Amino acid sequence: MNNCFAAIFIPPSFDLSLLDKKVAGIPLLKRLILTLNRVGFEHIVLFGSKKKLEDCDHLNKELATDHRFKGDLIRLEEGHYFSQLEILKDKHCLAINANTIVLKETISSFFQTSQASESFKTNHVVQMAGERHERLPLFLLPLECLSALDSWNQSGNPPVNISLIPADSDAPIFVSSVQNRSELKQAERTFIAKHRFHYSQLMDIWFNSFFALRISSLLVKTPFTPNQITLAGLLIGLLASYGFAQGNYWGGLIGSLLLAFTAVWDCCDGDVARLKFMESDFGEKLDTACDNVINVFVFTGIMLGVAKVDGWNQALLPFAMLCLGGGGIFILIYFPKGGKGAFFKGTSIYSAIQLLASRNFVYIVLLFGIVGELDWFLWFAGFGSLLFALELFRIRLKTLALRKTQQELP
Structure with a gap:
């Protein structure tokens, strides 16, 4: 986004206190600034009346110490002009109102679609259009139209001669301007629900998300970090393994229910990380490590429970097979470069690997737990x-041989 800056307009008659109301745990205006910054905008201009900008002074102090923000927040009072800002010369502008809640994926999609449009290439201001061709509060102005920003700054009204660009049907779309607390609450619920598109596995989409997003909507209002939520999930998994180890029906049933709940909870740390802009490589690795630790303890707990009822012979043989097969799967999936089955991408077994990594097996455990x-x-x-594990090994050998043959071809 080096060739573009973002401009945030504070509407003249807008109740400024609404900008400090939290949306998924972050104040409305701060969320918008962080969203634009996460999309890739380094220079963000906030402008409105002198009084409104003074009331936003705390934002500069907060962002200066917030590791999530990596950019410049520039204030521009009414009566001043964009042309006076040297840092913004020779740049296009993405413009949006301060009272807007928007997905970063929506901004990215609009920006890319607009830049490729004929309207933008012929120096027209473009505005995003929704599925029903309604006008959405997201604008892109080419260099030749930046003078319209000064008029917008003076009048508080966006440009009149605008070309509408339809939303990309393949991208998640959510953008909403709110005028009061009631609209903000409704928009917040829809905004969080829209994060369902991040789920890719069948059970996550059609079952886990129904509960996870509701739990996440509460967790984002607490001081808990995504990594703390991940560790809480590990604790729930350990409690499940303790239930399995009791060797009786109720212990097995409670363990099964707790294990199924870890699959729902496992979605929440990612939800909170995305909603609070706290994604990290360490968090992803911690999540994977905790999932694997839970699996080890759960299977060990089931083995101990079976041993209590049927004896060690009936428990150790299948458990040894599980350890041998599970260890082989882990090595074949995670140790080749890329992790999580990257070596097998493009093969017939890749989708099965992703299904296994999703921990959907917990619902199979639940079925067996219910019937005792x-x-x-x-x-x-x-x-x-x-x-x-044997099938993975066979496909790995076949893939290596095929790649070696391809490399030897002239």
Whole structure:
């Protein structure tokens, strides 16, 4: 976004206190600034009346110490002109009102679509249009039209001669300007619900998201970080393994329910990280590590519970098969460069690897727990993991041979 800056307009008659109301744990205006910065805008201009800008002084202090913000926030009072700002010369402008809640994916999609449009190339101001061709409060101004910003600054009204650009149907779209607290609350609910598009696995989309997004909408209002939420999920998983180890029906059922809940909870740390702009490589690695630790303890707990009821012979053999197969799967999936099955991308088994990584197996455990036959699950898991590891190994050898042949071709 080096060739573009973002301009945020504070509407003249707008109740400024609304900009400090929190949307998913972050004040409305601060969320908009962080969203634009996360999209890639380094220079963000905030302008309105002198009084309104003075009331926003605290934002500069907050952003100066906020590691999530990496850019410049420039204030421009009414009566001053964009042309006076040397840093903004020779740049296009993305313009938006301060009372807007928007997905960063919506901004990215609009920016890319607009820059490729004939209207923008022929120096027209473009505005985003919704699915029903309604005008959405997102504008892109080419260099030749930046004088319109000064008029907008003086009058408080956007340019009149505008070309509408329809939203990209493949991108998640949400942009809403709010005028009061009631509209803000409604927009917040829709905004959080729209984050469902981040889910890719079947059970996450059609089941886990129904509960996870509701839990996440509460967690974002607390001081808990995504990593703390991940560690809380680990604790829930350990409690599930303790239930399995009791060797009785109710212990197995409670353990199964807690394990199923970890699949829902596992979505929440990612939701909170995205909503609070706190995604990190460490957080992703911690999440993967905790998932694997939970799996180890849960299967060990099931083995101990089966041993209490049926004896060690009936528990150790399937558990040994599970350890051998599971260890092989882990090595084949995570140790080749890229992790999570990257080596197998493009092969017939890649989708199965992603399904396995999603921990959807917890619902199979739940079914066996409900009928009180966790010993059957242990045998099922033992045989299944061995067969899957052997198939992974076969496809790996076949893929390596194929790639070697391709490299030898002239």
